[in-house]
Amino acid sequence: MDFDEVVTNIVESAEGALAAVIIQNDGVPLAEYKKPETSVDISSMSVEYTVVISEIKKASEALEAGAMEEITVRSDELVYIVRIINDEFFLAMILGPDGNTGKGRYLVRIAAPKVAEEL
């Protein structure tokens, strides 16, 4: 499996998608793709989201809320969808505010277990 192809397909298959990235727990991207016209900084995003994911994992454990699967954060400018791949990796996708979030969630949900098999 070509991880670059996975992230490229995700971005090109959802209307309004800007970028997608497979990130390791240390904040380093394994594969990334962004549309040429977007100014999204994937490196900074990866580092920041690694911190957020780690906090949410801690919260979920404290609350005994079960294994975390997905996080969506909406701001007035962007939508972030993060799907947990396994203990070490997660898949993140960014869409514009009018992007097709439902399609985005579907794409990352389908892709995550396929990526997990190869890691």
Next chain:
Amino acid sequence: MDFDEVVTNIVESAEGALAAVIIQNDGVPLAEYKKPETSVDISSMSVEYTVVISEIKKASEALEAGAMEEITVRSDELVYIVRIINDEFFLAMILGPDGNTGKGRYLVRIAAPKVAEEL
């Protein structure tokens, strides 16, 4: 506006909803309601989610991603929807894994600005 009524209405209007709470930034609930049959611990949840929200706000600022509006966290057992009310308060809702998340998101999106007006 009766804040207890707001959280009760949210829980009673979405299929599979378990609890809703208006939380201050220090983690203290202003109003809360949960279905009698749920074991969700609203106090612990409020404290844990206050930490998470603060981390996501920091991340959003670092990424210049615009004002954070909503966060959804899905685990295999629960769905948490958090809607920012203003700088000091947020509205959180918990649903079971088969709950109507779309309806839940709609309800908190509608309620948040009304609560904001009264605070």
